[in-house]
Structure formats: C-alpha cells, structure tokens
Amino acid sequence: MVEPLPDRPVLTVKExxxxxxxxxxxxxxxxxxxxFPALRVGRVIRISRNVVASFLQQGCVAPPGGIHAxxxxx
Numbered sequence: 001m002v003e004p005l006p007d008r009p010v011l012t013v014k015e016x017x018x019x020x021x022x023x024x025x026x027x028x029x030x031x032x033x034x035x036f037p038a039l040r041v042g043r044v045i046r047i048s049r050n051v052v053a054s055f056l057q058q059g060c061v062a063p064p065g066g067i068h069a070x071x072x073x074x
C-alpha cells in the first residue's frame with residue numbers, strides 16, 4: 001500500500017520512499033547518482049513534496065534513468 005504524502009513542503013528520504021513504494025536504499029542511490037532531484041543541506045537530504053507528487057501522477061521523474069514506476073530500464 002502506498003503511503004499518503006505528509007502535508008509539508010519537503011519530505012525525508014524515508015517518507016518519500018514509502019510514498020513512492022521503493023526501498024530507502026534505492027532512493028538514496030538514485031539521489032546520490034543525480035537521477036532523483038533532492039535538496040541537500042550538509043548531511044541532511046530532503047525531497048520536495050511536489051517532486052514526489054509529480055512522480056506519482058506521471059509515473060516518472062526527470063531526468064530519465066532514475067526510478068521508474070513499474071517500468072524496466074533499457
């Protein structure tokens with residue numbers, strides 16, 4: 001079951017991963033590789049609620065090559 005998005009402008013990686021339905025490590029890997037947009041302040045990483053909402057609505061987030069909702073990579 002997909003978690004509802006918290007009503008805040010930014011989410012933790014754990015919250016975003018739960019909402020998207022992926023493992024936290026998978027999301028960290030894509031953030032660190034530059035395939036998933038995130039805000040980094042020092043060691044703290046936050047993800048815009050709008051990015052997660054867009055992913056859930058469209059099934060993908062630009063830039064391509066990052067996490068895909070049910071799609072395989074070519």
